[in-house]
Amino acid sequence: MSGNSKSNEPGSDSSVVFVIDDDASIRNALSNLLRSVGIRVETFASTAEFLQWPRSDIASCLVLDVRLQGSSGLDFQSQLAAANIRIPIIFITGHGDIEMSVKAMKAGAVDFLAKPFREQDLLDAVSAALQADVKRRNVERQLSDLHARYQSLTAREKEVMSLAAKGLMNKQIAGQMNLSEITVKIHRAHAMKKMHAKSFADLVRMAETLGAEPV
Numbered sequence: 506m507s508g509n510s511k512s513n514e515p516g517s518d519s520s521v522v523f524v525i526d527d528d529a530s531i532r533n534a535l536s537n538l539l540r541s542v543g544i545r546v547e548t549f550a551s552t553a554e555f556l557q558w559p560r561s562d563i564a565s566c567l568v569l570d571v572r573l574q575g576s577s578g579l580d581f582q583s584q585l586a587a588a589n590i591r592i593p594i595i596f597i598t599g600h601g602d603i604e605m606s607v608k609a610m611k612a613g614a615v616d617f618l619a620k621p622f623r624e625q626d627l628l629d630a631v632s633a634a635l636q637a638d639v640k641r642r643n644v645e646r647q648l649s650d651l652h653a654r655y656q657s658l659t660a661r662e663k664e665v666m667s668l669a670a671k672g673l674m675n676k677q678i679a680g681q682m683n684l685s686e687i688t689v690k691i692h693r694a695h696a697m698k699k700m701h702a703k704s705f706a707d708l709v710r711m712a713e714t715l716g717a718e719p720v
Contacts, residue, residue, distance in 0.1 A: 520564040520635050521545045525555050525581075526597070527574045535568060538624055539631065552581045560590075564642060566615065566634035568627070571598035571605065579605070582612055591641065593634035597622070648714070654700050655715055662699070665692040669705070670712035 616630035702708035
């Protein structure tokens with residue numbers, strides 16, 4: 506079945522597993538297995554079909570056959586990376602070898618399953634892949650929020666934040682910026698408020714995460 510099969514189980518829209526395999530029987534079997542545990546599934550007969558599917562902002566992973574008709578799963582893994590499409594990949598294959606699995610894992614694959622594999626092994630791999638994608642998305646969202654807050658700072662607030670994070674005292678910052686110490690304290694307080702920093706140590710950690718440099 507080259508179609509897109511969906512699950513209607515409660516909560517299934519919070520994540521999705523994409524399956525790419527040119528064997529319809531494999532697609533159906535994997536779809537039925539994943540749907541039986543409440544996971545939403547979208548199946549594709551080719552990588553081209555998958556690329557036409559609209560991207561959505563929910564946790565996902567890709568179950569990908571290593572050898573597809575006219576294409577290579579490993580090459581597609583590289584293609585996705587080059588396009589900055591970050592999605593955890595679980596490879597399945599009936600023709601795998603150690604060299605191939607090592608190459609896939611080094612390129613970031615979550616798992617490499619040789620057919621026939623246990624159903625539980627696939628379910629475990631999918632669970633790990635979805636959890637990893639949730640974590641990645643949360644980190645990226647937090648970093649995006651942090652960048653947005655940082656951009657709300659004035660140029661002087663950014664500079665004070667950066668210099669303070671490097672360990673300079675208010676008096677030293679005042680001398681370097683040719684400001685009064687009171688003005689430096691005000692800029693630092695404003696930076697902490699805008700960055701939602703609960704403490705100065707928190708502000709320092711944020712600066713380190715951002716790699717903030719004086720503007």
